[in-house]
Amino acid sequence: MSEDQELGITEQKEYNPGEWYAEVVEKAELASYAPEGMGGFIVTRPRGYSLWESVQDNLDRWFDETGVENAYFPLFIPEDYLEREKDVVEGFDPEVAWVTHGGHDELEERLAVRPTSESIIAPYMAQWVRSHRDLPLRLNQWCSVVRWEATETKPFFRTKEFLWQEGHTAHEDEAGAWEETLTRLDQYQRLYEDVFAMPVMRGAKPDHDKFPGADTTTTVEALMPDGKSVQGATSHNLGQSFAEAFDLTFSDEDEVERVAHTTSWGLSWRALGALIMTHSDDQGLVLPPTVAPEQVVIVPIWQEDTKESVLQYSAEIAAELEEAGVRVHLDDRDERNPGFKYNEWELKGVPLRLEIGPNEVADGEITAVHRPDGEQTTTARDTLVEDVEAHLDEVYAKLYATAEENLEENVREADSPEEIMGTIGQHGGYVRTPWCGDEACEEAIKEKVHAEIVAVPLDESAVEGDHRDNAHRAEAVHEPGDECTV
Amino acid sequence: MSEDQELGITEQKEYNPGEWYAEVVEKAELASYAPEGMGGFIVTRPRGYSLWESVQDNLDRWFDETGVENAYFPLFIPEDYLEREKDVVEGFDPEVAWVTHGGHDELEERLAVRPTSESIIAPYMAQWVRSHRDLPLRLNQWCSVVRWEATETKPFFRTKEFLWQEGHTAHEDEAGAWEETLTRLDQYQRLYEDVFAMPVMRGAKPDHDKFPGADTTTTVEALMPDGKSVQGATSHNLGQSFAEAFDLTFSDEDEVERVAHTTSWGLSWRALGALIMTHSDDQGLVLPPTVAPEQVVIVPIWQEDTKESVLQYSAEIAAELEEAGVRVHLDDRDERNPGFKYNEWELKGVPLRLEIGPNEVADGEITAVHRPDGEQTTTARDTLVEDVEAHLDEVYAKLYATAEENLEENVREADSPEEIMGTIGQHGGYVRTPWCGDEACEEAIKEKVHAEIVAVPLDESAVEGDHRDNAHRAEAVHEPGDECTV
Ligand SMILES: [Zn+2]
Numbered sequence A, B: 001m002s003e004d005q006e007l008g009i010t011e012q013k014e015y016n017p018g019e020w021y022a023e024v025v026e027k028a029e030l031a032s033y034a035p036e037g038m039g040g041f042i043v044t045r046p047r048g049y050s051l052w053e054s055v056q057d058n059l060d061r062w063f064d065e066t067g068v069e070n071a072y073f074p075l076f077i078p079e080d081y082l083e084r085e086k087d088v089v090e091g092f093d094p095e096v097a098w099v100t101h102g103g104h105d106e107l108e109e110r111l112a113v114r115p116t117s118e119s120i121i122a123p124y125m126a127q128w129v130r131s132h133r134d135l136p137l138r139l140n141q142w143c144s145v146v147r148w149e150a151t152e153t154k155p156f157f158r159t160k161e162f163l164w165q166e167g168h169t170a171h172e173d174e175a176g177a178w179e180e181t182l183t184r185l186d187q188y189q190r191l192y193e194d195v196f197a198m199p200v201m202r203g204a205k206p207d208h209d210k211f212p213g214a215d216t217t218t219t220v221e222a223l224m225p226d227g228k229s230v231q232g233a234t235s236h237n238l239g240q241s242f243a244e245a246f247d248l249t250f251s252d253e254d255e256v257e258r259v260a261h262t263t264s265w266g267l268s269w270r271a272l273g274a275l276i277m278t279h280s281d282d283q284g285l286v287l288p289p290t291v292a293p294e295q296v297v298i299v300p301i302w303q304e305d306t307k308e309s310v311l312q313y314s315a316e317i318a319a320e321l322e323e324a325g326v327r328v329h330l331d332d333r334d335e336r337n338p339g340f341k342y343n344e345w346e347l348k349g350v351p352l353r354l355e356i357g358p359n360e361v362a363d364g365e366i367t368a369v370h371r372p373d374g375e376q377t378t379t380a381r382d383t384l385v386e387d388v389e390a391h392l393d394e395v396y397a398k399l400y401a402t403a404e405e406n407l408e409e410n411v412r413e414a415d416s417p418e419e420i421m422g423t424i425g426q427h428g429g430y431v432r433t434p435w436c437g438d439e440a441c442e443e444a445i446k447e448k449v450h451a452e453i454v455a456v457p458l459d460e461s462a463v464e465g466d467h468r469d470n471a472h473r474a475e476a477v478h479e480p481g482d483e484c485t486v
């Protein structure tokens, strides 16, 4: 096998999406598998981690603008804390990794490696909140959590340890908690749409698929090109269950002691999996310019006699773009030819390639090539910066349009169980269909096709009482379906 | 006890530095102790975490400028990986927390919660490095590590879990590794001196106190007001020991396979402990403006009839400062009087207080008060922004000068074991004295006074061979002393 073939992607996205995905992640140098004995863990390489840093930069800015403060809580949680909220125990107990020894000694009480931190954060919020003046209290932490699920590793999508942010807030009343829940859902949607070039669908999870202990779990769902839905992030209105379990109360304006309402919300590196899966192709990784470590790569093309002038021109272009704030890389390696460089940077997902040869130098031009579709344009040197910025915007728009088209084409209506199963069996994607709210009806479908209820409509105006009652009676949006189609 | 007394610091720094420190950390809302059963763990509250974010912002920028890329490696390390470098096993084995169960199942091989990550990073560097063109390779990760030391908890100074960054690099030769070691030491020194307003002392650790497996451990040491030295950060030249243990080799320009040289370097949240301990006083936390969450607090002083004009003037001042990029907070709470507010913001370490009453409004002035010494100045509204910036610079300079004076006064010469012990017993601080390099000579001193060798001089030009040979024969700088004073 030649070095070129080794470098390139050999699997096809359409026919072997799983193998193709694994190959893109490895060859674009995003992540590696952890050592033997550590199935389910991955090593996040710099090119992968920089995508996570983009997530952090954006969310941290938006969180800060909306009153959230970052903090850091212990990695471990005592077993009896985890047990205080009964739904949490039931939900997470089978997946917890346990620390039993410190040094040479066995611990008196074993410690859970956090699977999520409600159980250690809520008791501190309870200490810190005394009066209504301390509310709302909004905390967030960036950390990793561990959930010991026995599934095949799929980098970013399915890993036993994953990076995420978890936000935890407390409010005076249901209205405050519900507004918070939706504010975070909005921010997650904004991350997907304005940073990842991915349209998403908003909704609520059906009751039997909520976060343990939550009143309502809201979700943004992204449709993958293979017709499967990915839960992009969730924002939970926890009602008063955690506040009651951990005595999170406050004295209101009339000095009456009341139980707070809490929320929690999280986005994990699964978002990176969805990003990679959505835009990439058989040439490798495709990234929107918003998150690409290099937005532009310059590949100079020279012969012995033109080398000096081409490299000088290229260096000037690179300097000008860098000055303008563009993340640009000049690939002036001697030991590689331009074709090799094209392949390598396509594989690594650089959104825009600038080709510069003797002709470009002579004419004061630059040839620009879009990563997603190979569209090639000639740009005048005089308008370099504005043209490059326009090209980057165009690349973003192309990626968004393709993803949007995929979503629009794959939301279908269905009016009977047969139609649901036929539609999903043939096309994947979502089916929009009425559902009564009974899990049993979903089971009947699940048994026949690999599909489940992804979301029910979110009645965002419903603040008082159980706003989800309406949703149950309204039509449901599913990756799959159910049988209550009237 | 009145609410005011509860708020304020009751211990004195000079007489009970340990209790005073714990009180400052708690009352300035920097950190809380973890739940029962989790001795040694702390909860880092937003005001504490924001200090850590300042560290991250600065170091990340400097690391990036000097070729370092961030990555993320697994939280756990298989036991057999940890065992591959023998010094590391011996050094860390007694302090490792072990995960033995995942969900309901016992693991086949127990996993160490990382105490440091050389053992999991080096094998991946070995995979990624093929040729000299892949070198230098510079990785860093921000994470927490766990070391099960059975000591009393002291927030930031002594905790079983701590936040840090750990850098790991590979180089072609000893010169590259040594230059890297010093580059990071420079950056740590810069953090202390230019961001934390703390002078530090550079040096190397004696052989018996090096990082396990290292050729040389370099350190920046900060002298606390109580006369004790804090190891502020360390940068290790690991030589070839890890590269050999993990087969980290590369083919050089002549296609000859060679073993790489590696380094590692880390700064933990102990730096925050040193920062808090150095500048704070009996009124509470003192922070340099570089890291303070609020650089300026505005306290308006009104009566019923002046309230509107004072608050409006104050709001204009706040807006103007914010516009200029100053982190400013206007404390316009109705329910607290100005005296209470002064105390609270002094306790929380805001570097500059602006007092605005009817006189200030009438005269178009502002009264500015420096946190460290209470110095009070009247400033004209016209020159608000430049004056405030000058005040913040002055506060920084005052803090640095005090810390520098403490350091200069507390480095003493000693010429005999008696003199070392007498000097340290009386003053604490450092003693500069010759030392032969033998650990036994340190032990003899250690038995008599609670003191040890903090650092030996660093011969920074010595790249080839064992540059530490000279240091052994040169005079040594100690917190304490030894007996080889000729
Ligand atoms: Zn039904």
Ligand SMILES: [Zn+2]
Residues within 6 Å of the ligand: B435, B436, B437, B438, B441, B483, B484
């Ligand atoms: Zn000696």
